[in-house]
Amino acid sequence: xxxxxxxxxxxxxxxxxxxxxxxxxxxxxxxxxxxxxxxxxxxxxxxxxxxxxxxxxxxxxxxxxxxxxxxxxxxxxxxxxxxxxxxxxxxxxxxxxxxxxxxxxxxxxxxxxxxxxxxxxxxxxxxxxxxxxxxxxxxxxxxxxxxxxxxxxxxxxxxxxxxxxxxxxxxxxxxxxxxxxxxxxxxxxxxxxxxxxxxxxxxxxxxxxxxxxxxxxxxxxxxxxxxxxxxxxxxxxxxxxxxxxxxxxxxxxxxxxxxxxxxxxxxxxxxxxxxxxxxxxxxxxxxxxxxxxxxxxxxxxxxxxxxxxxxxxx
Amino acid sequence: xxxxxxxxxxxxxxxxxxxxxxxxxxxxxxxxxxxxxxxxxxxxxxxxxxxxxxxxxxxxxxxxxxxxxxxxxxxxxxxxxxxxxxxxxxxxxxxxxxxxxxxxxxxxxxxxxxxxxxxxxxxxxxxxxxxxxxxxxxxxxxxxxxxxxxxxxxxxxxxxxxxxxxxxxxxxxxxxxxxxxxxxxxxxxxxxxxxxxxxxxxxxxxxxxxxxxxxxxxxxxxxxxxxxxxxxxxxxxxxxxxxxxxxxxxxxxxxxxxxxxxxxxxxxxxxxxxxxxxxxxxxxxxxxxxx
Numbered sequence: 001x002x003x004x005x006x007x008x009x010x011x012x013x014x015x016x017x018x019x020x021x022x023x024x025x026x027x028x029x030x031x032x033x034x035x036x037x038x039x040x041x042x043x044x045x046x047x048x049x050x051x052x053x054x055x056x057x058x059x060x061x062x063x064x065x066x067x068x069x070x071x072x073x074x075x076x077x078x079x080x081x082x083x084x085x086x087x088x089x090x091x092x093x094x095x096x097x098x099x100x101x102x103x104x105x106x107x108x109x110x111x112x113x114x115x116x117x118x119x120x121x122x123x124x125x126x127x128x129x130x131x132x133x134x135x136x137x138x139x140x141x142x143x144x145x146x147x148x149x150x151x152x153x154x155x156x157x158x159x160x161x162x163x164x165x166x167x168x169x170x171x172x173x174x175x176x177x178x179x180x181x182x183x184x185x186x187x188x189x190x191x192x193x194x195x196x197x198x199x200x201x202x203x204x205x206x207x208x209x210x211x212x213x214x215x216x217x218x219x220x221x222x223x224x225x226x227x228x229x230x231x232x233x234x235x236x237x238x239x240x241x242x243x244x245x246x247x248x249x250x251x252x253x254x255x256x257x258x259x260x261x262x263x264x265x266x267x268x269x270x271x272x273x274x275x276x277x278x279x280x281x282x283x284x285x286x287x288x289x290x291x292x293x294x295x296x297x298x299x300x301x302x303x304x305x306x307x308x309x310x311x312x313x314x
Numbered sequence: 315x316x317x318x319x320x321x322x323x324x325x326x327x328x329x330x331x332x333x334x335x336x337x338x339x340x341x342x343x344x345x346x347x348x349x350x351x352x353x354x355x356x357x358x359x360x361x362x363x364x365x366x367x368x369x370x371x372x373x374x375x376x377x378x379x380x381x382x383x384x385x386x387x388x389x390x391x392x393x394x395x396x397x398x399x400x401x402x403x404x405x406x407x408x409x410x411x412x413x414x415x416x417x418x419x420x421x422x423x424x425x426x427x428x429x430x431x432x433x434x435x436x437x438x439x440x441x442x443x444x445x446x447x448x449x450x451x452x453x454x455x456x457x458x459x460x461x462x463x464x465x466x467x468x469x470x471x472x473x474x475x476x477x478x479x480x481x482x483x484x485x486x487x488x489x490x491x492x493x494x495x496x497x498x499x500x501x502x503x504x505x506x507x508x509x510x511x512x513x514x515x516x517x518x519x520x521x522x523x524x525x526x527x528x529x530x531x532x533x534x535x536x537x538x539x540x541x542x543x544x545x546x547x548x549x550x551x552x553x554x555x556x557x558x559x560x561x562x563x564x565x566x567x568x569x570x571x572x573x574x575x576x577x578x579x580x581x582x583x584x585x586x587x588x589x590x591x592x593x594x595x596x597x598x599x600x601x602x603x604x605x
Contacts, residue, residue, distance in 0.1 A: 016567045026465065028458075046466070047465065050461060052488070052492050053488075053491070053492070055491070055492070057450075057454065057484070057488055057490035058454045058457070058485060058488035058492055059487050060454070061451060061453075061454020061457070061458060061485065061489065062454050062455070062456060062457050062458035062461065062489070062492065064444075064454075064455050064458055065444075065454070065455040065456060065457060065458020065459040065460070065461070065462065066458040066459070066461055066462045066465075067457050068393075068443065068444070068455070068459055068462070069393075069458065069461070069462020069465075069466070069467065070457065070462060070465055071462050073458075077368065088451075089451065089454070089485075091443075092445055092446075092447070092448055092451060093445070093454075093455060096435075096445050097436060097437070097444070097445045098437055133429055141482060163401040173385060177472075262561070303355075
C-alpha cells in the first residue's frame with residue numbers, strides 16, 4: 001500500500017521553517033487556523049499570525065498592505081472563498097499592484113466533496129490565470145508543496161498556491177527541484193501525453209501504467225504551474241506524441257487544459273481531450289466519488305486516452 | 315528607533331518650518347486651479363470630489379505627513395492612501411505641488427501612455443501608495459500597512475481618505491472591525507463627507523447616517539470637523555489618536571465642488587467637464603480666494 005500524505009502538513013512545516021529564518025514572513029488567516037494547519041505557526045509566532053476573521057476581502061487587502069510595508073504575507077483561506085469572494089482584491093490589490101503577497105487557497109478543487117458546489121473551488125484556475133503578474137501553481141505532493149512554498153517566498157511578486165486537503169502519494173523524489181513555469185516530466189512516452197496537476201498527477205501516472213498494459217506509451221507531465229504555462233514542454237508534447245489529454249480538478253472551461261490548448265493551437269495543433277468537470281455544478285458525493293464520476297480517476301483517464309488514440313490512429 | 319525619529323523630524327515638506335494657515339489656504343486654492351485646468355485639458359476627471367477633498371490633502375501633505383519627494387520609497391515614511399481613487403486628479407495636482415511629479419506632467423492626465431491614469435497607480439506615480447479605483451479597497455490595505463509598521467516597530471503613520479458613498483462597500487466594515495480589534499491607533503481614516511455620490515445624495519441612495527455612531531459602535535475614536543477649515547483640520551491632526559488604543563475616524567464635513575460657486579453641492583459636477591467659459595469663471599473665483 002502506498003503511503004498517502006496531506007500536503008497541508010508539508011505546507012505548514014515549510015512555512016514555520018521559513019518564518020524561523022526570515023522575520024518578514026507573516027500569515028494572514030480567515031478564521032482558518034485549523035483547516036490551514038497553522039496551529040504550530042500560531043504557537044511559535046503569535047505576533048506574526050494575523051487572523052482577520054471571516055472576511056476574505058479584508059484578508060487580501062490587509063495582505064497587500066503588509067507586503068507594501070515590507071512583510072512577506074501568506075494569505076490563507078479556503079480556496080473557493082479566497083478566490084471567489086476576494087477576486088477583485090486579488091486583481092487590484094495584489095496582481096495589478098504587483099505586491100509580494102502569497103495567496104494560499106486551501107482545500108481546492110473538489111476536496112470538500114459532499115459539502116457541495118458552494119465549497120468546490122473548480123473555477124479558480126480560470127479566474128487567476130488571466131491575471132498578469134500572478135504565478136498560479138498547484139503542487140502534486142508534499143515534496144512539491146514544500147518547494148512551492150519556499151519558491152513563493154523567494155519570488156518577489158504575487159503567487160497563488162492552490163493546495164488540496166486530499167491525501168496523495170509522493171510522485172516526486174526528494175531531489176526534485178520545482179521551477180515556476182516549468183513542467184516536470186514524470187514518465188517518458190511517445191504515443192500520447194497526459195498533462196495533469198495537483199492531486200490528479202498520481203492518477204495520471206496510474207493511468208499511464210494502465211495504458212502501458214494496452215500497448216500505449218504515455219508521457220506524463222506535471223503542469224504544476226498554470227501561469228506562466230510551460231509552452232515549450234507543451235509544444236514538444238504535441239510534436240512528439242501527437243495527442244494530449246489534460247487532467248485537472250477544475251471546470252473544463254478556462255482552466256489548465258484551456259491554457260494547454262491555447263499553446264497547442266498556436267504552435268502545433270493536435271487532437272486533445274480536456275478532462276475536468278464538464279460545465280455543471282457537481283452533484284452530492286465525496287471527493288473520491290466525484291473524481292470517479294467525472295472520469296478523473298486512473299480508469300477514466302485511461303478510457304479517455306484510449307478513445308483519443310483510437311479516433312486519431314496514425 | 316532614535317535614528318528613525320531624528321530622520322523624521324528633519325523631513326517634512328515645510329522644511330521643519332510650519333507653514334501658516336494662510337499659506338496652506340493659498341496652496342489649496344492653487345491646487346484647485348491646477349485641477350480645473352488639468353481636467354479642462356484632459357476633457358475628463360472627477361472635479362466635484364477633487365474639490366471637496368483638496369483642503370484635506372493640502373493639510374496632510376504640507377503640514378502633517380512625513381514624506382519626502384526625493385525619496386518616495388523611504389521605508390519610514392507616513393503612508394497616505396486615496397481610497398476614492400476616482401479623485402486621482404486632486405491627488406496628482408497635490409503630488410505635483412509637493413514636488414513628487416513635475417507640474418508639466420499634469421497636462422498628460424489620462425492621455426495615451428501617460429503615468430497619470432484616471433485612477434492612481436503605485437507602480438507608475440511616485441508618492442502613490444495604493445492602486446485604487448474600485449471602491450472599498452483603501453481601508454483594508456491601510457490596515458495591513460498599519461500592522462506592518464507595528465511589526466517592524468516603525469512610527470510611520472497610515473492615513474486613508476475615503477469618500478462617503480464608498481462606505482456602502484462591505485469591505486470597509488470588515489476592515490473597520492479589524493482596525494479596532496488590532497487596536498491600530500497608528501491608523502487614521504478621513505471620510506470626505508460631502509453627502510453626494512455619483513447619482514444623488516448618499517442619504518437618498520443608501521443612507522449612511524448616523525455615521526459617527528456607526529464608527530463609535532465599531533470601536534473607533536471619532537471626531538467631526540469642517541473639512542474646509544484649515545486650522546480645525548490641523549488641530550484635529552495634532553491630537554492623533556483621538557483615543558489611545560483606537561484607530562481614528564475623522565468625519566470631514568465637506569462640499570462637493572468647494573471653491574467654485576456654481577459647482578458647490580451640485581451632484582451633476584461629479585464628473586462633468588467644465589466648458590471653456592465655465593472654467594474661466596471657476597478659475598476667476600479660485601484666483602480671488604487665493605489672494
